[in-house]
Amino acid sequence: MRTALLAANLVWTTLCLGGFTPGSRVAMAVLTALLIAVHFGDPLRGLRAHPAGWLFLPFLAYGAANAAWITPTHWLGWTDWLNWAQAVAVFWVVLNGIEAPVCRRALCIVLVSLGVASALLAGYQHFLRPSWIMLGRTQSAQYLGRSSGPFGIPNSLGIFMALLIPPVGALAFTPGRRLSLRVSCTVALAALAAGFVLAISRGAWVAFIAALALRLLLAPGRSYARRLGGAAAVVGTAIAAALVLYLSFPLMRVRVGQLVTDAGEKSRPIVWRGAWKIFEAHPVFGAGAGSYDALFEAYRPVGFRNDPVYAHCDYLNTLCDYGSVGFLLLFGGAGLVAWKCAGARGLAGAAFTGLLAFALHLFVDFDLKIPALAMIFASVSALVTAEAWPAVLGDRPRPSALTGLSRAGVLVAAAAWLWITFAWIVPKYRGDESRRAAREKIDTWANTGAEIPRERQALAGVREGLSRAVALDPSNAQAWSDKAYADSLWALANPGMTVDLGRDVEREAARAVDLCPIVAEYWIRRSSGLDMQYRWVEGGDCLVHALLLAPNRADVWYYQAYHLSLAPNEVGPALAATDICLRLDPGFLLAQVLRQRLGGRPQRPP
Numbered sequence: 043m044r045t046a047l048l049a050a051n052l053v054w055t056t057l058c059l060g061g062f063t064p065g066s067r068v069a070m071a072v073l074t075a076l077l078i079a080v081h082f083g084d085p086l087r088g089l090r091a092h093p094a095g096w097l098f099l100p101f102l103a104y105g106a107a108n109a110a111w112i113t114p115t116h117w118l119g120w121t122d123w124l125n126w127a128q129a130v131a132v133f134w135v136v137l138n139g140i141e142a143p144v145c146r147r148a149l150c151i152v153l154v155s156l157g158v159a160s161a162l163l164a165g166y167q168h169f170l171r172p173s174w175i176m177l178g179r180t181q182s183a184q185y186l187g188r189s190s191g192p193f194g195i196p197n198s199l200g201i202f203m204a205l206l207i208p209p210v211g212a213l214a215f216t217p218g219r220r221l222s223l224r225v226s227c228t229v230a231l232a233a234l235a236a237g238f239v240l241a242i243s244r245g246a247w248v249a250f251i252a253a254l255a256l257r258l259l260l261a262p263g264r265s266y267a268r269r270l271g272g273a274a275a276v277v278g279t280a281i282a283a284a285l286v287l288y289l290s291f292p293l294m295r296v297r298v299g300q301l302v303t304d305a306g307e308k309s310r311p312i313v314w315r316g317a318w319k320i321f322e323a324h325p326v327f328g329a330g331a332g333s334y335d336a337l338f339e340a341y342r343p344v345g346f347r348n349d350p351v352y353a354h355c356d357y358l359n360t361l362c363d364y365g366s367v368g369f370l371l372l373f374g375g376a377g378l379v380a381w382k383c384a385g386a387r388g389l390a391g392a393a394f395t396g397l398l399a400f401a402l403h404l405f406v407d408f409d410l411k412i413p414a415l416a417m418i419f420a421s422v423s424a425l426v427t428a429e430a431w432p433a434v435l436g437d438r439p440r441p442s443a444l445t446g447l448s449r450a451g452v453l454v455a456a457a458a459w460l461w462i463t464f465a466w467i468v469p470k471y472r473g474d475e476s477r478r479a480a481r482e483k484i485d486t487w488a489n490t491g492a493e494i495p496r497e498r499q500a501l502a503g504v505r506e507g508l509s510r511a512v513a514l515d516p517s518n519a520q521a522w523s524d525k526a527y528a529d530s531l532w533a534l535a536n537p538g539m540t541v542d543l544g545r546d547v548e549r550e551a552a553r554a555v556d557l558c559p560i561v562a563e564y565w566i567r568r569s570s571g572l573d574m575q576y577r578w579v580e581g582g583d584c585l586v587h588a589l590l591l592a593p594n595r596a597d598v599w600y601y602q603a604y605h606l607s608l609a610p611n612e613v614g615p616a617l618a619a620t621d622i623c624l625r626l627d628p629g630f631l632l633a634q635v636l637r638q639r640l641g642g643r644p645q646r647p648p
Contacts, residue, residue, distance in 0.1 A: 044135055045145040047077040049152040052417060056156050059176050060193045061413030064121075065475035066177075068468055070413060074128050075463035081139045082456040085449065094382070094427050095134040097375030102127055104371055105331060108364055113330025114560050117518040121474075122332040122363070122411075124467060126372075129416040136424035146425060150209075153418065157206040158230050161237030164189035164199060168240050187293050189240035198412055200243030201403045203234045204250040205396040205422065210234060212392035242293055245406040246399075251280040253399035262385065309346070310354050310406060316341040317353035320362040328365030336561050337362075339592035347596065347627055352408035359408060379427055386430035393426045473514030477521040480507040484527060491631070494534040501535060504528050512550075519557035519564065526550035526567040533574060544574025562592035566601045573605060581605055596627035603633065607640055616640055 051073035058066035105126055109119035140146055167174055167189045173181045175194045188196040213219065214227035238246070258272035287294045316338045320329050329337050335351050353359040361369045380401070386394045400409065400419055409415045483504050487497060494501065508525040515521065526547045533540040548571030554564040565588040572581035585602050592598050603619035606612040617640050623633040 043080050044077060044139045045148055047073055047080060048132065048135065048140070048421070049149065051077065052152060052414065052421070053156060055417065056160070056414040057176060057192045059179075060195075060198055060415060062194065063177070063475065064471045064478060067413065067471045068475070070128075071124075071463055071467045071471060074131060075460050075467075077135055078131055078459050079456040081135045082452040084139070091134070091138045092427070092431075094379050094431060095130075095137055097378060098130045098133070098372070101368060101371035101375065102130055104368055105364065108328065108368065109331045112327055113333050113363075115330065115333045115336055115519070115558055117470075117474075117515065117520070117557075118332030118335075119330055120332075120470070125411065125413055125416060128413065129410070129420045132417045133420040133424045136421050137428055140424075141428075146428075149421065150425070153421065154206060154210060154227075154230055156418075157202060157210075157237070158233045160191035160193075160199060160202060161233040161240075164191045164237040164240045167191070188242045189237065191237060191241075193412070193414070195412075196241040197243045197245055197403075197407050198409065198415060199237060200241035200246030201249065201400055201407070201409055202415065202418065203238035203241065204246050204253075204399040204403070205418070207231065207234050207238065207250070208254075208395040208399075209389055209393040212389050216388075239287065239291075245403055247280075247284075249402040249406075250399045251276060252402055253395050256398065257391075257395045260384075309348055309350075312343060312346050313338065313348075313350040313352075313354050314358055316350075317355065317358040317362045321358070321365070324362070324365055326365050326367060328361070328363050328368055331363050333560075334359055334362055336558070339562060339595060342592065342594045344594050344626065346594070352411055354407055356404040356408055356410045359411075379423070379431070383426050383430040386426060390426050390429035393422055394430070397423060397426060469514045470518075473511045473518060473521060476507045476514065477511035477518065477524055480504040480511070480528065481520075481524045484524070484531070487531075494531050498535045501528065501531060505532060517557065519554040519561070522550050522554035522557065523561075523564045523567050526554065526571060530567070530570045530574065540574050541576070544571050547571030547574060560591060562588040562595065562598050565591070566598065569601065569605060573608060578605075578609060594626060596623045596630050596633070599623035599626065600630060600633045600636070603636055603640075607636065613640055 051070060054073065055061040055066065055070045061067055061070050102123075105123045109116065109123045113119035136149070140149060163176075167181075172186050175181045175190060176192050179194070181190070181194070185194075185196055189199060190196045191199040191202070193199050193202070210227050210231045214224055214231050238250075254276045255273040258276060259269050261269060261272075264272075284294075317334060319341045320334065320337050323329070334353055335349075338350060353362065357369075357373070360372060364372070380397075383390075383394055397419070403409060410419070483500065486492075487494065505525070505528045508521060508528050511518065511521040512525055529543050529547045529550065533543045536543070548568060551564055551568035551571055554561075555568055558564065565584045569581040569584035569588070572578075572584065582605060585598075585605055588598050589602060599619050600623045603616045603623060606616035606619055617637070620633050620637045620640065623630055624637065627633075
């Protein structure tokens with residue numbers, strides 16, 4: 043049952059964009075809760091567990107305290123913590139509860155099958171429909187030409203392939219195994235290699251090559267000359283393969299050209315520096331779980347227009363969110379497990395090489411923030427740990443089953459987690475999905491310049507969805523802000539209701555600000571509500587807060603310019619704010635339109 047539940051969860055989450063959207067996390071959360079309940083409800087489960095599992099519980103306890111009392115973005119903090127809790131739960135269950143060889147083989151087959159299916163989807167994207175991704179969505183323009191498989195992000199596909207290639211390659215090329223197994227693994231390896239190439243992920247390629255070279259360089263029992271020779275052979279082979287791809291694969295030339303043009307990586311160092319500055323401001327306990335994106339605005343440099351969401355380095359992201367304490371609790375435990383498993387041989391050793399590639403890739407991406415990758419990494423780690431660190435039972439007899447009192451305790455804990463899942467986690471994800479879908483429509487209208495009065499019926503549906511979102515999760519500040527946004531748009535379709543709707547907008551935005559006062563957008567929404575009530579001076583005060591929080595965001599300056607343009611005697615300052623907006627983002631269409639409109643209006647005396 044454990045194997046079947048975990049397999050279903052991995053398949054579902056991976057094929058739903060890696061579980062990146064909150065709607066796909068509903069089924070994921072239910073399957074995880076059932077997995078935990080089945081495991082701890084098992085009457086034959088022993089009293090003792092592998093020590094590796096216990097290493098991560100202190101971090102989970104600290105992370106929960108951080109999400110409850112430290113983070114300024116509580117709704118995001120709990121989402122982040124739930125992702126960590128799920129990964130740790132999967133690691134614990136696979137390590138302690140999936141022990142039968144046939145079940146472990148079945149889990150491995152599921153993982154490899156997922157890899158092959160992902161590679162086939164990558165081929166479909168590359169050769170037939172480059173703009174296609176899962177769930178009926180359209181690929182982002184920045185990724186066109188690169189395959190992402192089921193994830194939507196090519197880098198995620200690349201590191202998934204890198205994780206699986208070493209153990210599948212070991213099965214394919216190690217003598218002494220069944221011919222049928224070697225043939226099937228060779229076919230699977232070819233598919234994985236194709237997906238690895240089609241992702242065109244420089245970070246995944248470098249991490250994979252570095253992991254292979256390090257394993258050969260640090261392999262015990264060999265002379266230094268043989269170690270150096272093996273590592274050099276890996277690097278040489280990689281260079282030769284890269285040269286072949288460069289000459290025969292046009293997109294490879296494009297990626298190399300970008301690397302040369304940017305003199306390395308261009309955007310990541312910016313978001314890394316922001317994460318480090320956040321950590322410097324909160325070195326011990328961190329700024330708070332899930333707070334990176336909100337706090338980055340204070341450190342956004344002029345001209346940087348990306349919305350990073352994460353720090354694109356899981357180590358830095360953990361450091362700035364959870365501080366030194368959280369970093370040491372999490373990666374200290376992971377480092378101890380890695381040290382215990384570093385000497386693994388055979389298939390476990392090959393899988394450890396894939397895990398090492400994954401760990402190296404965390405320096406340049408946010409793989410652990412994607413639920414499917416986090417669960418897959420946890421599953422493979424548990425399988426390797428069980429093989430390379432047999433520290434629990436060895437040749438000793440298995441501990442007796444749970445006593446009555448102990449069994450009652452774990453059953454109560456399992457039942458409590460099921461209740462938490464259906465009473466809190468599922469509504470939380472459902473509410474955020476309702477909010478995401480509504481905000482996506484609003485952003486589409488904004489990007490296409492749609493006339494809101496013509497979207498009256500669709501806007502009514504958006505407002506209904508956002509009302510549902512705040513009802514399901516009243517702690518979600520972004521949902522309250524988006525509701526205020528939708529109600530301000532509703533005034534464009536109903537001008538006679540502007541003042542009454544302004545009161546609603548002010549109240550909803552004030553709720554968002556109360557929940558999280560560090561996000562500039564929430565102050566902007568509050569300003570809009572006040573302007574709709576002709577409370578112009580108070581609206582200006584809110585925009586001052588927004589500018590202090592995000593001084594280098596073009597959209598904040600646009601809203602400031604629009605606010606100033608409402609006063610006939612503030613045309614000059616409005617033009618100045620518009621100019622700043624366009625200096626930060628020359629392509630800001632709304633600011634261009636406002637600039638043209640203001641340019642022909644004479645300034646009236648006070």
